[in-house]
Amino acid sequence: MKKKIAIVGLGLIGGSLALALRGFEDYEIVGVVRRQATADYAMSHGVGDAATLDAAGALREADVTILCINPKDIVTFMEAHRADFKPGSLVTDVCGIKGAVMEASRVLPATVDFIGGHPMAGTEFSGIEHALPDMFRGAHYIITPRADSTGEHIALMGRMADYVGCKDVVNTTPAEHDAMIAYTSQMMHIIAVSVCDDEGLFTCRGFEGSSFRGCTRVADLDVELWTQLFSMNEGALSAALDRLSANLESYRAALRSGDVEALREKLAYSAGRKHQMVLGERSDDPYYV
Amino acid sequence: MKKKIAIVGLGLIGGSLALALRGFEDYEIVGVVRRQATADYAMSHGVGDAATLDAAGALREADVTILCINPKDIVTFMEAHRADFKPGSLVTDVCGIKGAVMEASRVLPATVDFIGGHPMAGTEFSGIEHALPDMFRGAHYIITPRADSTGEHIALMGRMADYVGCKDVVNTTPAEHDAMIAYTSQMMHIIAVSVCDDEGLFTCRGFEGSSFRGCTRVADLDVELWTQLFSMNEGALSAALDRLSANLESYRAALRSGDVEALREKLAYSAGRKHQMVLGERSDDPYYV
Numbered sequence: 001m002k003k004k005i006a007i008v009g010l011g012l013i014g015g016s017l018a019l020a021l022r023g024f025e026d027y028e029i030v031g032v033v034r035r036q037a038t039a040d041y042a043m044s045h046g047v048g049d050a051a052t053l054d055a056a057g058a059l060r061e062a063d064v065t066i067l068c069i070n071p072k073d074i075v076t077f078m079e080a081h082r083a084d085f086k087p088g089s090l091v092t093d094v095c096g097i098k099g100a101v102m103e104a105s106r107v108l109p110a111t112v113d114f115i116g117g118h119p120m121a122g123t124e125f126s127g128i129e130h131a132l133p134d135m136f137r138g139a140h141y142i143i144t145p146r147a148d149s150t151g152e153h154i155a156l157m158g159r160m161a162d163y164v165g166c167k168d169v170v171n172t173t174p175a176e177h178d179a180m181i182a183y184t185s186q187m188m189h190i191i192a193v194s195v196c197d198d199e200g201l202f203t204c205r206g207f208e209g210s211s212f213r214g215c216t217r218v219a220d221l222d223v224e225l226w227t228q229l230f231s232m233n234e235g236a237l238s239a240a241l242d243r244l245s246a247n248l249e250s251y252r253a254a255l256r257s258g259d260v261e262a263l264r265e266k267l268a269y270s271a272g273r274k275h276q277m278v279l280g281e282r283s284d285d286p287y288y289v
Numbered sequence: 290m291k292k293k294i295a296i297v298g299l300g301l302i303g304g305s306l307a308l309a310l311r312g313f314e315d316y317e318i319v320g321v322v323r324r325q326a327t328a329d330y331a332m333s334h335g336v337g338d339a340a341t342l343d344a345a346g347a348l349r350e351a352d353v354t355i356l357c358i359n360p361k362d363i364v365t366f367m368e369a370h371r372a373d374f375k376p377g378s379l380v381t382d383v384c385g386i387k388g389a390v391m392e393a394s395r396v397l398p399a400t401v402d403f404i405g406g407h408p409m410a411g412t413e414f415s416g417i418e419h420a421l422p423d424m425f426r427g428a429h430y431i432i433t434p435r436a437d438s439t440g441e442h443i444a445l446m447g448r449m450a451d452y453v454g455c456k457d458v459v460n461t462t463p464a465e466h467d468a469m470i471a472y473t474s475q476m477m478h479i480i481a482v483s484v485c486d487d488e489g490l491f492t493c494r495g496f497e498g499s500s501f502r503g504c505t506r507v508a509d510l511d512v513e514l515w516t517q518l519f520s521m522n523e524g525a526l527s528a529a530l531d532r533l534s535a536n537l538e539s540y541r542a543a544l545r546s547g548d549v550e551a552l553r554e555k556l557a558y559s560a561g562r563k564h565q566m567v568l569g570e571r572s573d574d575p576y577y578v
Contacts (some may be wrong), residue, residue: 018436057473120498140495170495180496183489188500191480193559194536198529200472201566206429206459207469209409220565227553234544240487242543245534247483252530255523264516270482274508277490 001058002028006062008055008077009033010042012122013094014068015131018048020164032058032061041128059084066117067093071228075104087111090153094119096181098144098174105146113153114176116144118181119166126222137165144174182236187244189226190237192219296350297321297366299331301411302383303357304420307337309453321347330417348373349407353445355406356382360517364393376400379442383408383472387433387463387522394435402442405433405463407470408455415511426454433463438526476533478515479526481508 007014010031021029031042031051039051052058059065059081067074074093082111085091091114093101098116105114121139123130141161145154158169172180195201196219204212230237254263296303299320312320320340321329328340328547341347348354348370356363363382374380380403382390387405394403410428412419430450434443447458461469485508493501519526543552 101405122499139498142496166525168495172495180489180493183487183495184493184501187484188504190537190540191484191504192500193556193563194533194540195398195480196475196563196566197536197539198472198532198561200469200529200532201562204469204473206457206567207409207431208473209428210411210475211481211507214506215368215477215480216563216566217503218500220560221556223553223557223560227549227556230544230556231547231552234547238541238544240314240489241537241544243489244483245537245541248479248530248534248537250486251479251483252527252534255519255527255530258520258523259471260516260520262428263520264512265520267482267510267516268512270485271509271512273490274482274485274505277485277494289484 002026003063004028004030004058004061005064006030006032006058007048008065008067009069009073010038010047010051010128010131011068012126012128012130013119013135014066015042015047015128016096016121016133016135017066017068017119017164018042019046019131019133020136021160022046022049024160024163025130027064030058030062038128045128047131048127055081056084060086062086063089064160065089065091067091067095069095070225071095071097071101071232074101078104079107082107082109085109085112089113090115090156092117092143092157096185096229098142098177100232102144102146102174113149114146115149115153115157117157118142118144118177118179119161119164120185124218124220126225134165136161138167139165140168140170141166142170142177143173144172144177178233179236182233182240186230186233186237187240189218190241191219191244192216192229193221195219291315291317292352293317293319293347293350294353294355295319295321295347295520296337297354297356298358298362299327299336299340299417299420300357301415301417301419302408302424303355304417304421305338305410305424306329306357306383306408306453307331308335308420308422308478309425310449311335311338313449313452316353317352319347320346327417334417336417336420344370345373349375351369351375352378353449354378354380356380356384358384359514360386360390360521363390365524367393368396371396374398374401374448379404379445380445381406381432385474385518387431387466389521391433391435391463402438403435404438404442404446405466406435407431407466408450408453409474413507413509415514423454425450427456429457429459430455430457431461431466433461433466457529467522468525471522471529473498475526478507478510478531479519479530480533481505482510484508 005027007018029048031038032055042051102116119141121136141254161169294316296307318337320337321344322328331340408430410425450458
C-alpha cells in the first residue's frame with residue numbers, strides 16, 4: 001500500500017498543497033473535507049489523488065497529516081481526533097500562528113510527532129477554486145519542531161517544502177515566529193484594511209497606481225481567519241503597531257515642520273534601509289506583490 | 290521634415306516614454322539629456338530616435354515637449370527656456386504634483402499650450418537603464434488641461450496615452466489631482482518607509498511574504514524626487530496621514546480591547562469595502578504590485 005498524506009481542509013492553502021504535492025515520493029495525497037461538493041471539485045480538478053469526508057478513517061492511514069484549516073479549528077480538530085492519528089505519524093499545520101497551535105498540540109498522544117508549519121504564501125483569495133500548484137514557489141517554509149521531533153520528520157518537512165517549490169525552510173521557535181509574523185504579515189494586513197477605511201476609497205478610482213494596489217491587495221481578507229490570527233497574537237501585533245504608529249508620526253512631524261532638509265534626510269535613511277534589505281524579490285512572479 | 294516630440298530627461302519615466310512612443314504617428318522622438326553618456330546609452334538601446342544635449346535647439350523644433358524631470362527642475366527649466374518653446378506647440382510633464390507645476394507654467398508665453406500630465410506608472414527603480422517599453426500598460430494617464438487648452442492638444446495627449454498602452458485618460462483639476470494622489474500614492478510611500486524604519490527590518494529575513502514585499506516595495510525611493518513631491522503637497526498629504534492615523538488607531542483599540550466580536554465586525558466592514566473597490570487589477574502584469 002502506498003504511503004499517505006492526509007490534507008485536512010482543501011481551501012486556498014490546503015488545495016494548493018494538494019496540487020503541489022502530487023507525485024511527491026511514493027505518497028498518495030488524500031484530501032479530507034467536510035462537504036461532498038468540495039471533494040467532487042477536488043477530484044475533477046486534480047486537487048490531490050483522493051478526497052474523503054471520513055476524517056477518522058483518513059487519519060488512521062495517514063503517515064503525514066497536514067492541517068489546513070483555521071487556527072481555532074486546528075485546536076478543536078486535534079482534540080476531537082486525538083485518538084485517530086496513526087502512531088508514528090507526522091502531524092503538521094500551515095496556519096499563521098504557532099504559539100497557540102503548538103500549545104494545543106499537547107493534546108496529541110506521545111506516539112504522534114507534531115511539527116508546526118507556516119509556508120509564507122497566499123493570495124488575497126480564499127477557497128479551493130483559487131488554489132494554485134505554484135503557490136509556494138520561492139516562499140519561505142517556516143517550521144517549529146518540538147524538542148523531541150525526530151530528525152526523520154524534520155527532514156521530511158524539508159523535502160515536502162522543496163518539492164512544492166519553497167525557497168528555504170526556516171526552523172524557529174513559536175515565540176520567535178509569532179513576534180516576526182506580527183510585523184511582516186499581520187501588520188501589513190492591518191495597514192491594508194486601515195487604508196481601505198479611508199473616506200477617499202471609492203472616489204479615488206482613476207488615481208490609483210501600483211503602490212496603492214500593492215499595499216491594499218490583501219485588504220479583502222478572510223474575516224474569520226484573520227480575526228483569529230490577530231486576536232491569538234494580540235501582544236506581539238499591538239507592539240508592532242505601536243512601533244508603526246511612532247514611525248509614521250515621525251514622518252508626519254517632519255512633513256508638518258516644513259523643514260525640507262530634515263525630510264530629505266529621513267527619506268534617505270529609510271530608503272537606505274530598504275536598499276540594504278534585499279528580499280530576494282522575484283519580478284517574474286505573479287504572486288510577488 | 291518629420292514632426293518632433295522632445296522628451297526632456299531620459300530617466301525611468303522619460304526613458305520608458307521614449308521607448309514606448311517610438312513609431313507614434315509621424316513623430317520623431319528626441320531625447321534631451323544633460324550627459325553625453327545618457328545620450329549614448331539611449332542611442333545604443335533604442336530609447337527614442339535621437340538624443341541631444343542641446344535643449345534650446347530641440348525645443349525650437351519640437352511640436353510636443355514632455356518634461357520628465359523632477360518637479361523643481363520642471364519649474365526652473367520652464368523659466369530658463371520660456372523663449373525656446375516652438376510657438377503653437379504642446380508642452381506637458383509627467384510628474385506627480387500638478388498644482389505647483391501648473392502655476393509655474395504661467396511663465397510660458399501665450400503661444401504655448403501647457404497641459405499637466407501624470408501617467409500613474411513606475412517601478413521602485415530609477416534611471417534610463419530601468420526604462421521599459423510597457424511601463425504604462427494598463428495605467429491611468431491623468432491630465433490637467435488649462436481652461437484655454439485646445440481640443441487638438443487634449444486629443445493628442447489621449448492618442449499618446451493610448452499608444453503607450455494606458456488604460457484610460459483621466460481629465461481632472463490640479464487641486465483634485467493633488468488631493469487624490471496624496472492618498473493613493475504619496476501615503477503609500479510614507480507607509481512603506483515607515484514600515485522599513487521598524488527595528489525588526491533586518492532580522493525579519495525568512496519571515497517575509499508577499500504582503501510585506503508588496504507594501505514595502507516602493508520604500509527604496511528616489512529621495513530627491515519624493516522629498517519634492519511630499520513637501521510640495523504638504524497640506525493634502527498631512528490630511529491623508531491624519532486620516533490613516535485615526536483608522537490605524539481604531540484597529541489598535543479594537544485589538545487591545547480583547548473584544549473579538551468587535552474586531553471581526555471591523556474586519557468585515559473593511560474587507561467589504563475593499564471587495565467593492567474593483568481596481569481593475571491585472572494578475573498577468575509583472576508591474577501590478
